[in-house]
Amino acid sequence: MAIKKRPVSPRQKMINLMYVVLMAMLALNVSTEVLEGFSLVEESLQRTTRNSASENAAIYGDFEAQMKANPQKVKEWFDKATTVKRMSDSLFDYAQELKVAIVKEADGDDGDVLNITRKDDLEAANQVMLAPGTGQGKKLFDAINSFRERILTMVTDERQRAIIASNLTTTLPKGAKTMGKNWQEYMFEDMPVAAAVTLLSKLQSDVRYAEGEVLHSLVANIDMKDIRVNKLSAFVIPNAQTIVRGDKFSAQIVMAAVDTTQKPKIYIGGREVNLRDNTYEIVTGRTGDFNLSGYITMQNGSGDVIRRDFSQKYTVVDPSATVSADLMNVLYAGYNNPISISIPGVPLTKVSATMTGGTLQPTGPGKYIARPSAVGQDVTINVMSLQTGSARPVGGFTFKVRKLPDPTPYIQIGDDRFRTGGLAKRSLMDAKGIKAAIDDGLLDIPFTVLGFEAVFYDNMGNAVPMVSNGDSFTQRQRDTFRRLARNKRFYITRITAVGPDGIKRTLPASMEVIVK
Structure with a gap:
């Protein structure tokens, strides 16, 4: 049943905030090493983006030179190249603005994207991308879709189209769809600042890559073979520039304007x-920065041997992983705790995990349900990478296990939850009984009420308890409700309930009901 939440008082908001801070201080498990891993990935992405931008700038220079030399032949393709640049710069600059906004939200107005202080801040990305009314997530989603659709109209090669479409996809994995999340929530909800900035840098890198692919297609259309041959260069195309130690580094070495009738020699x-x-x-x-260098030779049409040097830097980092409990990094015994697990640089489909002291059930890429079996017994989640074809341990993460907190009793009045105070007699007579749930702004977990006691007072001041074996008011209790005069009060006490963890408990809280 959907429940309409009652307005939360400023005092309750403060209590909730103190609860969140306390839980975070006690249970935060995101390590500094993981956040520094994002910094390494960010630096690698920045290098890749700069290289792509430099190559694209050279092609734009070629266009301008050809435009001056033969405007009649080149103008159509030059105009399209100008449009591509305007589209690419617009999305690239927008992503940069979002990065700056997220960092400043976390670090203040002096925040620097290149030197983030609060890398582990989980609220900044939420505020910038998902805040109701001002969140930029939907606008970014629409901008990516528009850019992808327009850029693909300028590419005819199916392989290139597939790569660009894959890099710029906004299609959600099946697991995210079943949880009812949209793209922006899936990408940025509860995302640390370091990870959110890295995601936007990845988008910028993909934009520059797509821009370059389109420019090469436009160059081919205006028959710029002479320029490309005169500026023949060797290129290294790696599968990635940041590699987890133990994984395989793969790179394709090619020469621009390669003659398909002959095979180049690589040294x-x-x-x-x-x-x-x-x-x-x-x-x-081993970890560190490395450089793949050498040269490539090939014969031109005149039979001369052309040599071009190549060089490609790449970074190898230590294995690292991120494990975060969606409910404030706290695991509750006997309860289905949502868990998110990821490894920087490894696709979510290539991540595996197991848990000691309970069960860990996958629900989608990077998403799991952890169910510890015993209170007070620590559990360890062991993460493995499957990227190389075999399971390779990446790290283990230990969590404290606690019992679910006691629920709060209430009387269901329409869509509202009455807990204590004045209550109209009509509403009281319409109510069916007592319910209980954990409803503190962070959890909303229903409990089953097994019994309770309604305590009334007669004219002599004597207490008259009436017991209910279950969650419903007895007929005797209802008859007493009907006879109560205005401003008379009674109490609901000794409430027993059982939660999803199977633990039976007597609630310390009681309810005071004043008939109005």
């Missing part, structure tokens, strides 16, 4: 290497 470390499909692979064994 690494001064020796010729025979690569399958021009793809270089090596298993990374």
